Amino acid sequence: MAKKGHFLIGFLIGGAVAFATASLLAPKTGAQLTDKLKKKGTDGKDRAMDYYHYASDLTDTLRDQAGDKIEDLKSTFAALKDNMAVHNTLDQADEADRAAFDAETDDIGDALTAAGEDSDQDFDDIVIDGKSAFEAAKENADADQSQTATDTDPTAQDEPQTPDTPNDQDQAHGPVPPVEPDSAAPEK
Helix, strand or coil: CCCHHHHHHHHHHHHHHHHHHHHHHHCCCCCCHHHHHHHHHHHHHHHHHHHHHHHHHHHHHHHHHHHHHHHHHHHHHHHHHHHHHHHHHHHHHHHHHHHHHHHHHHHHHHHHHHHHHHHHHHHHHHHHHHHHHHHHHHHHHHHHHHHHHHHHCCCCCCCCCCCCCCHHHHHHCCCCCCCCCCCCCCCC
């Protein structure tokens, strides 16, 4: 199919060239040939002017679009420049805040280090006092528990007391009603 298309195009181009050659070389009078050439020249000049106007309009349109794009880029660049200036100002403020924070942290660390060097002996006393206080509290609790057990039941001595209810499950579901003997059941 492609070969037929190429052949057809070649045939048409060849026919046009043959017609132009035959019409130019055909015996005509000088006036006819001159009029024909003038007419072809005028048509070519009109076409050239049409292409010139088309190219001129296209150039003006492209120039306007390029100017609009340049203005957009300038405004975008200016906004970006302003944004970067604000960002740099914020970064400088952040750096100043960080420096102040670091200085305060160092001052607090120095104060704690100085206080820690002075109170090493006090810390050991606190630990020892805490242990002895815990042992004293434990002895008091044991004494209170044994005193409570002997006050309520003179025969009880340090034995754990059992609750009055049968078990914890019954407490969770409420009191268990007493079971009555079945009167309908025959006795054996």
